[in-house]
Amino acid sequence: xxxxxxxxxxxxxxxxxxxxxxxxxxxxxxxxxxxxxxxxxxxxxxxxxxxxxxxxxxxxxxxxxxxxxxxxxxxxxxxxxxxxxxxxxxxxxxxxxxxxxxxxxxxxxxxxxxxxxxxxxxxxxxxxxxxxxxxxxxxxxxxxxxxxxxxxxxxxxxxxxxxxxxxxxxxxxxxxxxxxxxxxxxxxxxxxxxxxxxxxxxxxxxxxxxxxxxxxxxxxxxxxxxxxxxxxxxxxxxxxxxxxxxxxxxxxxxxxxxxxxxxxxxxxxxxxxxxxxxxxxxxxxxxxxxxxxxxxxxxxxxxxxxxxxxxxxxxxxxxxxxxxxxxxxxxxxxxxxxxxxxxxxxxxxxxxxxxxxxxxxxx
Numbered sequence: 001x002x003x004x005x006x007x008x009x010x011x012x013x014x015x016x017x018x019x020x021x022x023x024x025x026x027x028x029x030x031x032x033x034x035x036x037x038x039x040x041x042x043x044x045x046x047x048x049x050x051x052x053x054x055x056x057x058x059x060x061x062x063x064x065x066x067x068x069x070x071x072x073x074x075x076x077x078x079x080x081x082x083x084x085x086x087x088x089x090x091x092x093x094x095x096x097x098x099x100x101x102x103x104x105x106x107x108x109x110x111x112x113x114x115x116x117x118x119x120x121x122x123x124x125x126x127x128x129x130x131x132x133x134x135x136x137x138x139x140x141x142x143x144x145x146x147x148x149x150x151x152x153x154x155x156x157x158x159x160x161x162x163x164x165x166x167x168x169x170x171x172x173x174x175x176x177x178x179x180x181x182x183x184x185x186x187x188x189x190x191x192x193x194x195x196x197x198x199x200x201x202x203x204x205x206x207x208x209x210x211x212x213x214x215x216x217x218x219x220x221x222x223x224x225x226x227x228x229x230x231x232x233x234x235x236x237x238x239x240x241x242x243x244x245x246x247x248x249x250x251x252x253x254x255x256x257x258x259x260x261x262x263x264x265x266x267x268x269x270x271x272x273x274x275x276x277x278x279x280x281x282x283x284x285x286x287x288x289x290x291x292x293x294x295x296x297x298x299x300x301x302x303x304x305x306x307x308x309x310x311x312x313x314x315x316x317x318x319x320x321x322x323x324x325x326x327x328x329x330x331x332x333x334x335x336x337x338x339x340x341x342x343x344x345x346x347x348x349x350x351x352x353x354x355x356x357x358x359x360x361x362x363x
Contacts, residue, residue, distance in 0.1 A: 022124050023047060023067045024074070024202040028133075029105035030089040031055040039067075041098035044165035044173075044314040045131050045201040051102075054199075057086025058116070060107070074122040078107070082114020082190070092137035094161040102199050103170065104137045109144065109188060109195030116197060117149075120184040127177050127205040127254075132186060133198035134158065135170040142193030146172040149185030155235075155247075156191055165314055167268045168235070168247040170198075173316075175209035175252070205254070214262060215253030215337070215359040219289040219298030229291045230349035239356040240295040243346025244270045244315060248295075251339055251356035257363045259324040266318070266339045266356050269311035275341030277319050279304040279327045283336050283360060293351040294343060298358030299336035304328065311341065329363050336360045 025043070027036045031053040042048040049067025054060045060078040065071050085108035092104055109116045134157040136142035143158030155172035162169050178184055188197055219225070221240035223233050232241040234248025241248050249268035255261045264277055280299030289296035306326050309317040317339070327335060339356040347353070 022126070022128070022202065022204045023049065024064055024200065025049055025051045025067050026054055026064070026200040026202075027051045027102055027105075028054045028060070028107050028197050028199045030087040031105070033089045034101050034105045037098040037101045041102070043098075043102060043131070043133070043201060044167070044171050045129065045203050046312055046314060047201055047203050055087055057107075058084075060118075072122070074120060077119045077121070079117040079119075080109070080115070082110030084108045084110035084114055084116065084195070090138035092161060094163075095137065099164070102133065103135055105198070106137070107197040109190050109197060111194055112190050112192065114195060115187060115189045116195070118186045118188060118197070118200075120202070121182060123178045123182045123184055123202075125178050125180050125182065127175060127209045128184070129203040129205055130174045130176050130184070130186070131201040131203070132157070132172045132174070132188070133170060133200065134172060134188065134196050135198055136194065136196045137161075139193055142196065143191040144195040144197070145189045145191045146174070147187045147189070148174050148176045149187060158191070158196070162244070164271070167245050167315055169245075173267055175205065175254075177209050209254065214255065214257045215361045217252070217357055217359050218283055218287045218336075219296055219358040221248055221296050221357070225288040226285065226290065226296055229294055232294060232348040237357065238268065240354060241348055242268070242270055242294065242343045242354045243348060244343070249339070249341065249354065249356040251337065251359050253337065253359045253361055257361050260322040262323050262361065264319045264323070264337055264339070264359070265316070266311075266341075267316045269315040269317060269339075269341050270343045271311055271313045271315045273342040273344070274308050274310045275317060275339045276308050277306040277337065277339050279306055279323075280336045280338070283358065287358075289358070292355065293353040294347050294349040295353075295355035297338075297355065299338040324363070333363045334360060335363065
């Protein structure tokens with residue numbers, strides 16, 4: 001239980017500057033009680049390297065070192081509205097090792113209605129996978145909302161310790177495009193109880209963020225279309241809930257719909273389990289899908305098996321084959337894509353497998 005301390009923090013304003021390196025591992029909160037993770041620790045992103053400590057409470061104004069230990073011109077700022085305590089720590093009995101060092105200390109955002117606006121200035125333009133660790137080590141029912149600035153892509157994080165990192169429980173994952181201004185903004189708001197910020201990982205991408213182009217997502221197990229097979233509804237825009245991630249798995253297409261230019265990426269999978277990326281000629285049931293296993297079958301007609309990929313320990317995977325060649329594509333084709341993955345240990349409906357949402361691509 002956290003004790004409320006009434007305070008308002010006025011943050012420093014920082015001007016963006018150019019960045020020499022763009023890979024960052026950032027540990028937020030009390031750096032004395034638990035210390036910071038080792039450089040061998042990749043956390044959910046699998047990005048090993050130096051962890052930089054952001055401590056002392058808002059405005060958390062620092063010039064960052066990257067994962068190689070090189071000082072950059074990227075700076076941080078945090079503006080807080082509410083009754084947060086700033087640096088906070090709690091020894092969770094279930095965490096250990098580097099997980100404990102990252103997750104058991106944090107920024108206490110405050111109670112419901114409190115918000116922390118984190119700003120990263122001086123980043124090089126481009127696409128980033130942004131991992132925001134938001135998990136309460138003290139109370140399992142506390143949850144936090146994370147939204148990139150200028151978007152409505154809010155993800156919630158929190159819950160009992162799952163034994164390792166899990167999307168929607170220990171962290172949120174957003175693909176964010178940083179423009180020429182070099183600024184990334186994250187709005188972190190308390191959803192239930194008290195909000196938490198344990199850390200961040202900024203991982204540059206070689207391809208553009210998914211979205212309306214090059215692929216259009218469809219067939220969601222979020223209660224708005226075909227019902228989940230056993231009440232295992234997922235989050236908005238995702239497939240049905242699986243045994244590891246209650247929000248379900250999400251599929252996006254990134255890059256460009258040209259030969260060797262498109263990549264399918266999935267998050268929210270069951271760690272370590274294989275999945276089959278496949279292609280169909282059409283969207284089943286008018287794009288609403290039909291029940292299949294623990295999920296919805298979305299892509300059908302002339303199915304082509306593209307690639308089997310095992311999920312990482314963070315529950316992510318991506319294709320590496322040339323989808324244009326493997327799928328037998330001719331320019332002008334429209335094809336639908338989906339990932340069918342295993343969930344043998346804790347399948348909500350007992351079938352042992354599930355699926356992501358679908359994505360349709362115009363080549």
